[in-house]
Structures are given as structure tokens and as C-alpha cells.
Ligand SMILES: Nc1ncnc2c1ncn2[C@@H]1O[C@H](COP(=O)(O)OP(=O)(O)OP(=O)(O)O)[C@@H](O)[C@H]1O
């Protein structure tokens with residue numbers, strides 16, 4: 331699949347319908363999602379940013395401290411009209427409930443009240459990734475926004491996010507799931523044979539109710555299977571649509587770059603569009619010392635010698651990062667690459683987000 335390429339992140343935030351920030355843990359995915367969203371809103375677009383576990387102070391700055399923080403909430407004063415900047419915090423469990431309500435009609439209350447459903451709704455492996463994409467789908471189709479920016483959770487493998495819809499389909503095809511959702515009569519036969527030892531053990535350990543609840547749960551969601559499969563297929567297509575782009579965020583450190591490179595390959599192979607690469611937390615290069623200043627420095631001692639050693643250490647870190655950054659530029663396969671300095675403060679308020687957004691959409695120097 332060929333996707334349109336953009337030459338800058340400025341162009342990307344003006345033209346994309348959906349942006350997904352992804353990358354290794356702790357490199358600034360949540361911050362970048364919010365900063366790109368704010369920059370887009372300031373160009374006059376209606377933007378919503380879906381954050382996942384934002385740092386407490388960032389959540390406060392985005393007005394996400396109340397109980398209804400999983401609903402889009404306009405951040406007042408963030409962007410002048412006609413643009414608007416809204417934010418929400420992903421609540422995987424609530425999104426899952428909504429999905430069941432939309433799909434199960436009259437049967438929804440029974441599923442939602444089932445203790446097995448309650449136990450897995452927020453913690454099913456991959457549920458958070460799946461629900462992030464489900465929420466993106468809902469917001470995209472609401473018609474209320476020109477751009478939806480979605481943050482991704484710190485996955486063990488960042489690729490889990492892309493794989494989530496397909497994984498749900500695989501789960502629905504799993505033989506254990508199939509056995510549990512067999513109609514009662516066939517289930518009775520199966521239960522009498524192979525699964526009886528299993529259910530006897532589980533009943534003994536967990537009590538008979540949990541077994542009944544489990545079977546009831548799987549049986550009640552089996553009616554949703556066709557709908558869930560269709561939804562997974564729609565999401566899979568949406569993630570590959572022309573106006574959807576992934577923004578890969580990394581730091582310039584080797585371990586992060588390894589993971590970013592794995593992810594960039596997976597995006598490429600999966601037919602997803604890489605809209606840009608953000609190299610965050612880059613140490614600025616300290617000003618080079620003039621050769622005249624260098625002579626005699628080694629003879630120094632005391633605080634000045636410490637200063638010189640610190641300067642050299644900083645220069646070595648910054649230079650090593652510049653070498654690593656060359657690898658990231660290759661991963662971009664022609665998509666714009668923007669480096670962002672490690673600021674001397676956290677990015678926890680609108681002013682700092684605006685500043686970061688400006689850096690992201692400005693043209694790289696040189
Ligand atoms: N350029 C920067 N300069 C200084 N601090 C930054 C910068 N970018 C992000 N931060 C800070 O780094 C911390 C981690 O950022 P953030 O939460 O966005 O990372 P993340 O990739 O979403 O992490 P996780 O993988 O845990 O979700 C935050 O405190 C944020 O304010």
C-alpha cells in the first residue's frame with residue numbers, strides 16, 4: 331500500500347485525521363500526543379487527544395482530574411476558535427462496557443453484571459490496547475473532531491497495539507473459547523467427557539459459581555462474535571487508512587532505538603503509514619571549546635577542573651546521541667524526523683505543551 335508522504339510534522343498535523351503516537355516506554359509518547367494535538371488545534375482544527383496514564387500534573391493541566399475524565403473534555407483557553415482542543419483519559423473498562431452495550435442490545439446488562447466479565451474487562455491481556463483503538467474508532471466516527479490523536483500504553487512490545495484487533499479475532503477462534511460457547515446440549519457432552527476433570531478441579535478450587543459464571547459469560551458473548559469480528563476488521567482498515575499516520579517517538583539511546591527500529595519495521599511490513607519520527611530528550615551539544623582554551627586545561631584542578639570534566643562528559647553523551655540519531659533517520663524511510671531537546675523542566679502545563687508543540691512543527695534547522 332502506498333500512503334501519501336508529508337515533508338514535515340507541521341503538514342502532518344494539518345492534514346491527518348488520526349495520529350497514533352507509539353514507541354518504547356518513557357520516551358514521551360503521552361507528552362508528544364498532547365503537544366501535537368495542541369499544535370493542530372492552534373491551526374484551527376477540532377482536536378481530541380486520548381491519553382493513557384498521563385503524569386498526574388499533565389492530567390490536571392488537561393482538566394482530567396474529575397470522575398468523567400474518560401469523556402472528551404474541552405481544555406478551555408487552549409486554542410483560539412475555530413480550533414478546539416479536547417482531551418480524555420482512556421478507561422479501558424468503561425470503553426469495553428460501552429462496546430458490549432452497543433453490540434449486545436438486551437443481553438448487555440446480563441454480561442455487564444457477570445463477575446467473570448467484571449474481572450477481565452479491565453485486565454484481559456491486550457484489552458487496553460484493543461480499547462484504545464476502539465475508542466479511536468468511536469471518536470473518529472462521531473463527526474465531532476477533525477483530528478483524533480491517540481497515545482499508546484507502555485506495552486511490553488509496542489507492536490501489541492497494532493495487533494490488538496487481530497488478537498481478538500484469534501481469541502474468538504480459540505478452541506477453548508469455542509468449547510465454552512458450545513450450545514448447552516453439546517456442552518453437556520463435552521463437560522461429561524474431557525472437561526469434567528477440569529471443571530471438577532476448578533469447582534473444588536474456586537467454587538461452583540465461578541464455573542457457571544464463566545460458561546455463562548462465554549455463552550452470552552458468543553452472540554456478539556460476528557459483530558466483534560466486523561469491528562476488528564474495521565479498526566484494522568482504519569489504522570491503515572490514508573489519513574491515519576503513526577508518529578514514532580524514541581529517545582536517542584541505544585535500547586530505545588532497538589525497540590523503535592523493531593516497531594518501524596513492523597509498521598512498514600503491516601502496511602501502516604509512518605508519518606514522522608520524533609527523537610525526544612536529546613541532550614543539547616555544549617558549545618565546543620576553542621583549541622586555545624583547551625591548552626593547559628588538563629593541568630587544572632579544583633572546581634574548574636570539575637567543570638571541564640563535566641563539559642567533556644556532556645559533549646561525549648551529546649555526540650554519542652547524534653550518532654544514534656543517524657540510525658533513527660534511516661528508520662524513517664523518508665518520513666520527517668524531528669529532534670526535540672531535553673528541556674530543563676517537565677512538560678506538565680499548557681505553556682510547556684505549547685512550547686513543545688512549536689518545536690515539533692517548526693522546520694528543523696540545517
Ligand atoms: N522534551 C522533554 N524534556 C523534558 N521532559 C520531558 C520531555 N518530554 C517528556 N518529558 C517528561 O518525561 C516524562 C515522561 O513522558 P511521557 O509520560 O510522555 O512518556 P511516555 O512515553 O508516555 O511514558 P510511558 O511509556 O510510561 O507511557 C514526563 O514527566 C514528561 O513531562
Ligand SMILES: [Mg+2]
Nearest residue numbers: 359360382383
Ligand atoms: Mg504514556
